[in-house]
Amino acid sequence: MKFILFWVTLNLPGALTYDPDYMNTITPPYLAYLKSDYLPCAGVLIHPLWVITSANCNLPNLRVILGVTNPSSHTERNVQVVGGEKMINHPYFLITSIENNLRLIKLERNVEVNDYVKLISLPREPATENAVCTVSTWGYNRCDLSKEPDSLQSVNISVVPKAECHNAYKSHNITESMLCLGIVPGRRLPCKEVMGAPAVCNGILQGILNFADGCVLRADVGIYTRIFNYVPWIENTIHNN
Numbered sequence: 001m002k003f004i005l006f007w008v009t010l011n012l013p014g015a016l017t018y019d020p021d022y023m024n025t026i027t028p029p030y031l032a033y034l035k036s037d038y039l040p041c042a043g044v045l046i047h048p049l050w051v052i053t054s055a056n057c058n059l060p061n062l063r064v065i066l067g068v069t070n071p072s073s074h075t076e077r078n079v080q081v082v083g084g085e086k087m088i089n090h091p092y093f094l095i096t097s098i099e100n101n102l103r104l105i106k107l108e109r110n111v112e113v114n115d116y117v118k119l120i121s122l123p124r125e126p127a128t129e130n131a132v133c134t135v136s137t138w139g140y141n142r143c144d145l146s147k148e149p150d151s152l153q154s155v156n157i158s159v160v161p162k163a164e165c166h167n168a169y170k171s172h173n174i175t176e177s178m179l180c181l182g183i184v185p186g187r188r189l190p191c192k193e194v195m196g197a198p199a200v201c202n203g204i205l206q207g208i209l210n211f212a213d214g215c216v217l218r219a220d221v222g223i224y225t226r227i228f229n230y231v232p233w234i235e236n237t238i239h240n241n
Contacts, residue, residue: 030120137197182221
């Protein structure tokens, strides 16, 4: 256990403090910043015309920003901004539940796929227990939560067994359509992160953050929507719209 905690500390240089000057090398090219008149969310580019995120994101007057590291900066190059044409929630999503928590966003135009903006692949098989995945999102500066989140960070965490997830979230029903990732169960330190963080395992999108009582960038265990279970709905929705 001491080794695991030491490894986490080494791999979370910015997440532990939310240092506003910390930048995590290169923005994952599939990662989208969903800016709106309410709170932002993270999204994932799965098609030149489609982004996927959590259905519980409230996104009035949406602008989808791709290739961006610091959303509060107005000087970054290689950034693409496009509006959203329509939003489609999973038909069985309920605002009172954490199940079926997915939304597809159709963009107003095709984005340009290049070195800075790329598509992520959907899974053809589910992520296995203990698989290591990269979760990316933006953190807020604790000293000034009124500004845009300015610290893009990633953390490598693993898929945890269902029983372990039940222990971390006893009041939630962890179904087969959910995936749990993390290293430090029960830590739950206060923080503010952008919702909808994706979990990418071996270059494949396996999860979208659904619920976390804690900080996923600090490796707290979070509940993710298992993308594998929803591939038919995703592909049919894109085909029919």
